[in-house]
Amino acid sequence: MVPGAGAERPAGGAGAVIVHLDEALVVADKPAGLPTVPGRPVELHDCLWHRVRASVPDALVVHRLDMGTSGLVLFARGIEAQRALSRAFAQREVGKTYVAVVSGEVIGEAGEIDLPLAADWPNRPKQKVDHAVGKPSLTRWRVLAREPGRTRLMLEPLTGRSHQLRVHLAAIGHPILGDTLYAAEAARHAAARLLLHASALALRDLRDGTARHWSSAVPF
Template sequence: MHGTLPTGVPYRPPEEPLLILHSDASILIVDKPSGLLSVPGKADGLGDCLETRLRAIHPETLLIHRLDMATSGVMVFARTPLAQRHLNWQFERRQVRKTYIARVYGHPDTDAGEINLPLIADWPNRPLQKVCHETGKPAETHWQVLELERAASRLRLTPRTGRSHQLRVHMRELGHPILGDTFYASGAALAAADRLQLHAETLTFRHPEGGEWITYEAQTPF
């Protein structure tokens, strides 16, 4: 029995089998589907998540990072405490490189750009985030147009920082909210897709065993 999300919407996680992209003695690479929590929610009925499903198969699974419930794409989990420490160290020092694919409303004026807008939690409206130049934490995103559609654009997004909802807020502030974003889009942009059109495409880091740079990719489903 699934519960209700903090937004008041019933939690209906997808039932499709997990797609494990890579597995070795140190790490698991998984393609998270949209609609599935990365970790258990605090309320009753929100225990079904990617971490829980992985531990049912691999009990030693250890969390490294998260994706928003509505975002799909590549995630890494550790299989040993040593690998977890190694990967956490890379994330903390911003050595991990990530790219995302997004479909956004409208057409940007240029082919690429940088967004530097500090973000902080919008406490009265949690879990929303907001731009705040006084108290926000630095947040930087590079974006590049890949394709123009009739009323939308396909972008590759490269976050330089890892703030909560960073890509979603930055795209809204750019004037091109991500299609299907129930938090930050409205009107035609919200109605244009039945899921958030944001996908974690690639993840690049040093393997905990040996330190070799490796990149894993999850195919964009939209």
């Protein structure tokens, strides 16, 4: 799924870029390095949610992006909308598209990564492939472009496991460049940031069921 461009871009509070705002939800564009929700260290107290709530006080968290990942994040307006949107995510009714630049030249034009994932408890917050107790996890990928030593991919996670895209790509030998958790030294330092961007979201409108879609330009 490759959702098309979104709509209005009203200004967000305290530096948040709000891509869409209506009575039920907010779609915001998160920069890399900003947490989605508050972190425990005081330096991570600033987050996208707080910035959005500066102008939309009833915004509630529905899903998250890793701090290093940039791109689109959806917030609900009020508890009823939060329940409905959380259900939509759980039932895989929300289309999510990412763009990543990975280490190495990926063979083939498209495919799937079907590897179960579980928490790597001794090394939290890391996750790992675990065929014994891991939860089913599926990622679709398609090559967008190739350069010497790297490949640009479009990614569609069909499940929503923690760090799913990062672990899946590392597991097949193509870690995302700039990934400080899962990439080896060379790939880790090949970029100044994690080269992973949530480029599009699509879902059915909570009010009338019409198809909605938003997109965000890839910043790398």
